[in-house]
Amino acid sequence: QKEVEQNSGPLSVPEGAIASLNCTYSDRGSQSFFWYRQYSGKSPELIMSIYSNGDKEDGRFTAQLNKASQYVSLLIRDSQPSDSATYLCAVNANTGNQFYFGTGTSLTVIP
Amino acid sequence: DAGVTQSPTHLIKTRGQQVTLRCSPISGHKSVSWYQQVLGQGPQFIFQYYEKEERGRGNFPDRFSARQFPNYSSELNVNALLLGDSALYLCASRVNPGGSGNTIYFGEGSWLTVV
Numbered sequence: 001q002k003e004v005e006q007n008s009g010p011l012s013v014p015e016g017a018i019a020s021l022n023c024t025y026s027d028r029g030s031q032s033f034f035w036y037r038q039y040s041g042k043s044p045e046l047i048m049s050i051y052s053n054g055d056k057e058d059g060r061f062t063a064q065l066n067k068a069s070q071y072v073s074l075l076i077r078d079s080q081p082s083d084s085a086t087y088l089c090a091v092n093a094n095t096g097n098q099f100y101f102g103t104g105t106s107l108t109v110i111p
Numbered sequence: 112d113a114g115v116t117q118s119p120t121h122l123i124k125t126r127g128q129q130v131t132l133r134c135s136p137i138s139g140h141k142s143v144s145w146y147q148q149v150l151g152q153g154p155q156f157i158f159q160y161y162e163k164e165e166r167g168r169g170n171f172p173d174r175f176s177a178r179q180f181p182n183y184s185s186e187l188n189v190n191a192l193l194l195g196d197s198a199l200y201l202c203a204s205r206v207n208p209g210g211s212g213n214t215i216y217f218g219e220g221s222w223l224t225v226v
Contacts, residue, residue, distance in 0.1 A: 004153070028170065034214065043201055043220040061211030088153050092213075098144070099203075099215060101153030 003027060004091050005107070014110050019046065019076040021091030021105050026070070033065055034090040036084035037083075044088055074105045079109045113138065115204045115218035123224045124192050132187045132221045134202030142166070142205040143185040144215060145177055149198045160185055161207070189223075197225045 004025045013019045021035075032051055036044035050056045050063040050072070062075040072091075076083055086104040113169050116135045118168045121127035142161040156169035160179035180225050189196055200220055203215035 030215070036217075043199070043217045046214060046216060047199055090153075097159040098156035098169060099146075099154075101146075101154050102157075103151070 003087045003100035004102040006105050009106040012108045013079050020088050021074040023072045025091045029093045030091045032092040033072045036088040038086045081109045081111050084108050117202050117218035121222045128192050135184045136204035140204040144203040145187045146201040147198045176221045192225045194225050
C-alpha cells in the first residue's frame with residue numbers, strides 16, 4: 001500500500017480556471033502536509049504547508065486538509081500557463097524523519 | 112540568503128563505479144536529508160542526518176552511504192553503480208530533524224546517469 005497517492009493526470013485546465021489537485025495518505029499519525037511544485041528538469045519547490053484541518057490560503061493557492069478522511073487537496077485559482085508543472089503531495093509524521101511523496105499530478109494550463 | 116547547494120549538477124558514470132554527491136544546507140539548518148527521484152516518480156527517502164548522526168534510513172541497499180560534517184554539509188556515496196541508480200538525487204535542508212512544522216527545502220539536485 002502506497003503511503004501517499006495522487007492521480008498522475010495529466011490534468012488540463014484553461015487559463016483562468018480553477019485547478020483542483022487531490023492527495024490521500026495512509027498513515028493516520030501524519031501531522032504535516034505539503035505541496036511542492038516541480039517544473040520539468042528542475043527540483044521540487046515548496047508551495048504550501050498545512051497542519052490543521054480546514055483551509056489555508058496563500059495568494060491564488062488554497063490547501064485543504066481533512067484528517068478524518070486522510071485527504072489533502074490543492075486549489076489553484078485563476079490558473080496561469082506558468083502553473084503548468086507536476087505537483088507533489090508530501091506527508092510527514094510528527095516524529096518521523098522522512099517525508100513521503102506521491103508520484104505527482106501533471107498539470108497543464110492551456111492559454 | 113543562499114539556498115541548498117548541491118554538486119555536481121550533472122554526471123555520467125559507468126556501471127560498477129562509485130559516485131560522491133555533495134550538499135550544503137541553508138544557513139542555520141542543521142539537518143540534511145537525501146532523496147532519490149526516478150523519472151516519473153516522487154522523491155524517495157534515502158537518509159537523514161542531524162548533528163553528524165544518522166537519524167533515519169530508507170529502503171536502500173548498503174551500497175548507499177552518507178555522512179554529515181561539523182559544518183552540517185553532507186556527502187552521499189553510492190558504490191557499485193547499477194543502471195537503476197540513474198536518477199535525480201536531491202538534498203533537503205531542514206532546521207531540525209523532526210517535529211511538526213519542520214519543512215524541507217530542496218537543492219537543485221544532482222542528475223546521475225549510469226551507462
